[in-house]
Amino acid sequence: MTVLILTSEEDVTADMVVVHLNASGVPVFRLDPADLTGGVALSGEFVHGAFRGHLSSAGRLVSIGGLRSVWLRRPGAAAQRAASPSAWLTEEAGQALYGMLRGSEARWMNHPDAARRARHKPWQLRLAQQCGLPVPATLITTFPQAARDFAERYPDLVVKPVSGAHPQDPPRAVPTSRVAPDTDFSAVAFGPTLLQRRVAKRADIRLTAVGEELLAARRATGAESEVDVRFAATDVPWCPVEVAPRVAEAVRAYLRGAELAYGAFDFVEDADGTWWFLECNQSGQFGFVEVDTGQPISRTIAEWLARPVEGREGQVNGASAQVV
């Protein structure tokens, strides 16, 4: 049975997993939904009470019934690169592809519904609280006065996008940034603003969760002024770090609550060694951690994807075969 990977061609991080799947002899079928109606085609029929569906790409053909897992990695929008792209065609192609895949019995990393919900940072913060993870005091508001009041209670603040998205017109990045004490909060009225108490950190933590496996890495803070590790100019490497049992239990509770098979958790570690939850990226990058630490993240993902679907007969190369 086959592992289906939905991602862009340039996703070299996904390649790290494909290498392991290839080495273990697990069939891989990789496509970018953006190529639908161009290099990617689909077909499915619902006849006589049964469903038979197929996908093709680059000369390969796979039965949807023969999928053991689907890795929703970094796919483009459906039919984005079609000869005549349109919002309507994207909706049509997305409904056709994901609608058929949802009907398969394959395991998902991560299911589209869970993935969509898990992107909401306010929801993340609430779930983290409920799971017992320490969350820095946070305010999301369009009331300037609420922001001023919050800044009085927590004078050392950072601001970050609610969605994590970066503006594209023109292309800009919005790193997590410190807010000066005398800041004018009037512009809070023009867009939801996420303000958070700055944790005086001594390290950043990236905890990559794959199923039940937790692989954590720590990077010591390079400078007092460093706020957003993604944009910090530092040569300090990531190093493997143990996960305290209490944190591990809370993280697993979060994954269960979010129905995620994969999550990349960002924490900051304070002077007491407490890990403060910042966010969980349901499709977060992992290659940079593996490259630094040597942790077997890509192999662990490959092993999760390669697990057979329990108690199910599958179609392999057109022949019925018992899944073992």
Place this chain on the structure above:
Amino acid sequence: MQPFALNYARPAAELEATTPYVYDSGMQLNVLRDGRIAACDHALMRELGTTTSTAGSKTHFDD
């Protein structure tokens, strides 16, 4: 009328205009010009930053 958070925006850093590898649809992998699999060259991956948490931010929410 600019939202508060955009007061902290900065120009997006351009990723490498060209990467030294190209997708091979037969292998379903990106390969270097000498035929090696790009993902197996960790030194190169570190140098290019294509697996880092800001790579892909242009099109994806999750880093």
